[in-house]
Amino acid sequence: MTTEADITAWLATQQEAMTALLREMVDIDSGSYNKPGIDAVGAVIRRFLESHGLTVETIAQQRHGDCLRASIPGQQAGNAGGAIMLMGHRDTVFPDGEAERRPFAIRDGIAYGPGVADMKAGLTMNCFILAAFAKFGGAPAPLVGLFTGDEEIGSPEGRAVIEAEARRARVVFNSEPGRVSGNVVTGRKGGVFMQFRITGKAAHSGGNFAEGISAIEELARKVQAIHALTDLDRGITLNVGLVSGGQSVNTVAPWAEGQIDLRYVEPADKDDIMARINAIIERSYVPGTQAQLTVRGEFLPLTQTPAARKLFELYVSAAAASGFRTDGEFTGGCADSGFTAGVGTPTICAVGPVGGKAHTPEEFLRIDTLVPRAQACARAILRLDGTSL
Known part of the structure; x- marks a missing residue:
């Protein structure tokens, strides 16, 4: 089997484990001003990643959740400099006590709970992608997973960390929730x-x-x-x-x-x-x-440069190989992807599992998208060396 086949086959067996990790994170209050809660979600992520052999660095923040940086050395030289960056935020918009009032629940294949889509499902996906590459290797460049803690309030502390990491990156995948349509985001206000x-x-x-x-x-x-x-x-x-x-x-x-x-x-x-x-x-x-x-x-706004367009086209092809169709769309919502695009790094946003009604009590996530969205992102990473990116 090829590395791509190994990784995607392993991910196909992980839906139950993904759901368990997602449940653990959703059931922790982590509003943007709740530093202990955000750091508690970080402890869950650290424990998972370290159990799969990854190195996890803490970048301490004074007022908001610490940033976590997980890394895997690249297995190949690659055709371009810089790491492949997976990004996501651990904070939510919900007040303390919300996780107890509305704990993680699944009804008819749909998951509910505070931050279930925005964006603890994306964090879960990134964790399993990193674990897969740690297990099977094959990354065409070093992999970096950045987990921040203050996106919902404009990343007042996290922005400097994000921009510094993005300047060293080859491409960025931001795992905000996939749109209800199944699309990714190629432009933001x-x-x-x-x-x-x-x-x-x-x-x-x-x-x-x-x-x-x-x-x-x-x-x-x-x-x-x-x-x-x-x-x-x-x-x-x-x-x-x-x-x-x-x-x-x-x-x-x-x-x-x-x-x-x-x-x-x-x-x-x-x-x-x-x-x-x-x-x-x-x-x-x-x-x-x-x-x-x-x-x-x-x-900052997210705009699609020619290089970002190539990254999008690569992802569309990887999605098709993973069993679903996707397109790009524009949204009025803001995200940390604007910061990575702002320093000139090709960026694609909303590659996370599909959900909707973020920031409301009706927020939901389609459980059946956890695995295919993880497979698509992994395939896109593996196929980077077939591009000029």
């Missing part, structure tokens, strides 16, 4: 997450109303102005998704704050929109208020 805080002046809303300066009124006016920047034809959206403020119902609000989500397609549009947002924040619609804007996280 960029995004900026911001927070603005407004200061007003408190006053009794009955006895001294005129002495107050309402930060909440100022926030309302700014929200309207910010939302008006949305331009659907250009793929630009603005959403103030969280607001808070005030002291009591009978007090003119002395403070208020909001959080802004900006999405864009063209990199040149970001600077234009950011300048307009800053102008809105600097303007006082309610005289006497002051406001400050803070950028909390940022994603």
Whole structure:
């Protein structure tokens, strides 16, 4: 048998083991600000990988989950420099206690639970691909599995690790969930997450109303102005998704704050929109208020370069050999793949198992896609030397 046949045949026997590893990870709370939980998921991954003979390095992070870097030396020289990088994040968007309220469950071949698709199934897949190459060899270049911990909030700490690793990489496979259509992702929007805080002046809303300066009124006016920047034809959206403020119902609000989500397609549009947002924040619609804007996280857009197109075509061929058809699609969601593409490394995203309704209680994963998606990614890795990548 060839190495490709050995690896894909072994993966075909691993669905039950994949499901068990996935269950263990899903049943651990790992929201982006829960560093102990994210690191607990990392401990599960480390234990699995080390049991299969891989070396796992910890890249400590102060505020969020540590990054884990697993590696396998290449078996061949390859026709291009750099490692083959498998990437995924361990954090989810869900609050503490969600894993206990909604533990991992399978109904009619569909798995449910917090982060089951986004993206603990992709982490599971990457673990088994790495284990397969550790067992059978054959990688045309060194393999690196990078497991980060803060993607859902823009990778404020993980970005530097991701970009450094990507600069040394030959290609990147990001195992975000495959689309419900079965497609992979070849393009994503960029995004900026911001927070603005407004200061007003408190006053009794009955006895001294005129002495107050309402930060909440100022926030309302700014929200309207910010939302008006949305331009659907250009793929630009603005959403103030969280607001808070005030002291009591009978007090003119002395403070208020909001959080802004900006999405864009063209990199040149970001600077234009950011300048307009800053102008809105600097303007006082309610005289006497002051406001400050803070950028909390940022994603770069994923665009398909000619080299990334070749990687996509290689994956499509590998998928066909693994028994399924796939195509590329664009999504408004952001991901760490924008950072790897941003440093010039050919990148393909959403090669993970197929799922949907991410970030909601209805999030789901098709169990029957665990094995074929792992086989397709392994085949694409093995066939890299037949390309100019």
